[in-house]
Amino acid sequence: QVQLVESGGGLVQAGGSLRLSCAASGGTFSNYYMGWFRQAPGKEREFVCVISRGGITSYYADSVKGRFTISRDNAKNSVYLQMNSLKPEDTAVYYCVADRTLSMSAARQGSGSWGQGTQVTVSS
Numbered sequence: 001q002v003q004l005v006e007s008g009g010g011l012v013q014a015g016g017s018l019r020l021s022c023a024a025s026g027g028t029f030s031n032y033y034m035g036w037f038r039q040a041p042g043k044e045r046e047f048v049c050v051i052s053r054g055g056i057t058s059y060y061a062d063s064v065k066g067r068f069t070i071s072r073d074n075a076k077n078s079v080y081l082q083m084n085s086l087k088p089e090d091t092a093v094y095y096c097v098a099d100r101t102l103s104m105s106a107a108r109q110g111s112g113s114w115g116q117g118t119q120v121t122v123s124s
Helices: none
Strands: 003-007 010-013 018-025 033-039 046-051 058-060 068-073 078-083 092-099 118-123
Touching: 003 092, 018 033, 018 092, 018 118, 033 068, 033 078, 046 068, 046 078, 058 068
Parallel strands: 010 118
Antiparallel strands: 003 018, 018 078, 033 046, 033 092, 046 058, 068 078, 092 118
């Protein structure tokens, strides 16, 4: 099973940008669909976005569409999340996830491979 380590979180003002990175090891990275989930205080974990194994197709939650961009570099075993026009409601712990399906079916049930999470805080 692939191991995942996120980085790049931090504190940013509303309207600012952050780029999260996720490094994978221990598996064949290109075999996995990669995604990001987030969990805000007192709320359930929610899907943010997913990217196909070849990096051609991606899907986003409506709440981040047009502001966030997911990308991957299979040569570097890494996936990225560029977050622009950040809002206070984007404040959450962001998790990198590896799944065997584009629908992230295992991850949505709490399975799959998860990173430890990185905190993103957006101040108003």
